[in-house]
Amino acid sequence: MVIGIDVGGTTIKFGVIKLNGEIAFAKRIDTMQAAAAGITDAMIKEVKSIIAEFPEVEGIGIGFPGLVSKDRKNVILLPNVPGVANEEVVAKFKKELPKLIVKIENDAKCAALGELQFGEAKGMTDFLFISLGTGVGGGYICDKKLFLGSRGNATEVGHMFTPMEGKTVEQHLGLHQITEYANNLAKDPAFATSDLSKQNINPKLIFEAATKGDKLALAVWEHVGKALGYGLISMMRFSDVNKFVIGGGVAGAFDFFIPQTEKTIRENLPAYYCDGIEFRKASDGENAGILGAASLIYHSYGDN
Amino acid sequence: MVIGIDVGGTTIKFGVIKLNGEIAFAKRIDTMQAAAAGITDAMIKEVKSIIAEFPEVEGIGIGFPGLVSKDRKNVILLPNVPGVANEEVVAKFKKELPKLIVKIENDAKCAALGELQFGEAKGMTDFLFISLGTGVGGGYICDKKLFLGSRGNATEVGHMFTPMEGKTVEQHLGLHQITEYANNLAKDPAFATSDLSKQNINPKLIFEAATKGDKLALAVWEHVGKALGYGLISMMRFSDVNKFVIGGGVAGAFDFFIPQTEKTIRENLPAYYCDGIEFRKASDGENAGILGAASLIYHSYGDN
Structure with a gap:
């Protein structure tokens, strides 16, 4: 039994996870309140009270939204969590x-391991996990091992460039950027009849509208699919991976954007790269973060 | 003693290489003539005659300009060499x-290994080798091992996108593309006084003009440096490497374009990535191909 901790900008989630992925206990605390006492101290306090109830816990895995040291001992920088640097x-x-x-x-690397341990990537030897949430992150399993790159913080895929307007992957696919794209498209007279254009647009509404065949919504997901496709092309050229697991909140619209992603890749890459190409929707959900963090305990790689 | 063979679109170079990198014998044959008999058969014939003179040869390393099978037994596809597929x-x-x-x-992966074995990268554990020639190739040494990626043909870095006009790295940095850029710039009245604009421009002339302070030439290399910088940013985000060895013919102008490459990277990446960043000019030259191919024999990685 292990504890998985998922540190986010808003909440810190704790879970007691059994070897089969079952969640024996879950709790969350407010990140800003925790930051006041010091994030690490706040986590240790919570873990102690959890262990009092679950003395059979043998390990703790923690996922942080940012850069960690190559030896996996220290956090270097968390852009969205105050007070945690070095x-x-x-x-x-x-x-x-x-x-x-x-x-x-x-x-995001935790999430990739979580998909391998408990989720949709079970049994896969090579895949690139892409997390589409507020930001865009990645985790690459190469030959059954998590790829850390040279200095430990590989696959910051959200910051790679696409050929579309010179923007990065995240500048197209971040939650706010998708909303902004939809708002701009809503001004186009061609979409004047869309119900969506009359609302305060957000990705959840864009998803729901797409299920009803709304043209504006479908156009947004087509754009998302295309930007993701171009992003993946550069990643494929660098890593020669062609199995993808897509997670994060935006992956809810997987069926609406993936066809355009695959089309974009097939139009731009030789047959060699497309042979056996595969896209899976992550098993994700509410508990993906704590499951991913817990799965850390079961994997050896690098110095970890 | 090993034989290194460098297969190119124009010539196939053979070298007998001593462990210290000394070249005991070198020869080249015409690729098109070899292709008529079958490239592999032509190479075997040459190797047999070389071994008759150097019976102490223990191994043969061959570098091909294209995709090879993951098990490193077969050539999959060579875009510029006829008759060699599968x-x-x-x-x-x-x-x-x-x-x-x-x-x-x-x-290009051979060349990376060659720099590690015989050249400028001796003793480095992690670096990305970029070959700037007719095309743009790459070889990535990650934790002392050649990085093959998931399916064996990683670091096709020339085909990654840059944010500049939506073009790939090679669409900016290939030999012909540099010439084209210079020709377009020569039409700009601002460069009317450049001696270079009065000649049949090629990268060698652009290099020579730059050594004389020609403004057009310097502007071309600044453009090259910028495009390389943006390309490297995506590669850094994926692999978290920040040591680079630049080879190929265009690397002759290393001193003219690298300052702009580093500037572009520093302007676009957080301090973490730039800390310890390093650029080296490959020891390259005429024999880089056969030395790289020979160095294959000394390295174990993947199934090789």
């Missing part, structure tokens, strides 16, 4: 809880 | 020369 997270935990295995990782 | 190169060699170790690899 923090010796593992040492602090080990001092208070010396008997437990403690591992930390970037959250 | 060719069982290693099996053919082993049949005729059963006592020798025979390895094949993509030529």
Whole structure:
């Protein structure tokens, strides 16, 4: 039994996870409140109270939304979580809880491991996990191992460039950017009849409108699919992977954007790359973060 | 002692290479003439005659300009060499020369290994080699091993997108594309006084003009540096490498374009990525191809 902790900009989620992926216990705390006391200290306090109830816990995996040190001991930088920079997270935990295995990782990389351990990627040897949420993250399993790159923070895929308007992947596919694109498209007279254009547009509404065949919504997802396709082309050229697992909230609209993603790739890459290409929707959901963090305990890679 | 073979679109170069990188013998044949008999058969014939003179040869490394199978036994596709597709190169060699170790690899990946074994990258654990020639290729040494990616043909970096006009790295940095850019710039009245604009422009002339301070030439190299910088940014985001070795003919102008490459990277990436960033000019030259191919024999990675 292990504890998975998913550190986000808004909440920190805790879960006690069984080896089969079952969640024995779950809790969340407010990130800003935790930050006031110090994120790591706040997490240690929660973990201690969880262990009092679940003494069979053997390890703790923590996913952070940012850069971690190559030796996976320290957090380097979290853009959206205050007060955590160059923090010796593992040492602090080990001092208070010396008997437990403690591992930390970037959250999108955790999610990739979680899909491999508990989710849609079970049994796959190679795949690129892309997380489409507020931002865009990635985790690459190469030959059954998590790819860390040279300095430990590989697959920051949201910041790679696309050929579309010179923007990065995230500048097209971030939650706010999708909304902005939809709002701009709604001004087009061609979409004047769309119900969507009369509402306060957000990705959830765009998804729902697409299920009803709304043309504006479908055009937005086509754009998303195309931008993702161009992003993946550069990633394929670098890593020669052609199996993809797509997670994060935006993946809810998987069926609406993936056809355009695949079309864009097939139009731009030689047959070699497209042979056996595969897209899977992550098993994701509410608990993906804690499951991913928990799965850290079961994987060896790098110094981790 | 090993034989290194560098297969190019114009010539096939053979070299007998000593462990210290000394070249005991070198020869080249015409690719088109070889293709008439079958490239592999032509190479075997040459190797046999070389071995008659150098019986101490223990292995043969061959670099091909294109895609090779993941198990490094077969050539899949060579865009610029006729008649070599899905060719069982290693099996053919082993049949005729059963006592020798025979390895094949993509030529830019060979060059990366060559820089590690004999050249400017000696002792480096992590670096990205970029070959700037007629086309743009790459080889990535990650934690002392050649990175093959998931299916064996990683780091086709020339085909990754840049944010500049939606073009790929090669669409900016290929030899012909640099010439085209210079020709277009020469039409600009601002460069009317450039001596270069009065000549039949080619990259060698652009380099020579730059050494004399020609403004047109310097503007071309600034453009090259910028495009390379943007290309490297995407590669850094994917692989988190920040040591680069730049080879190929265009690297002759290294000193003229690298400052702009580094500037572009520093302007676009957080400090984490730029900390310790390093650019080296490959030791390259005429024999880089055969040295790279020979170095294959000294490296174990993947199934190779």
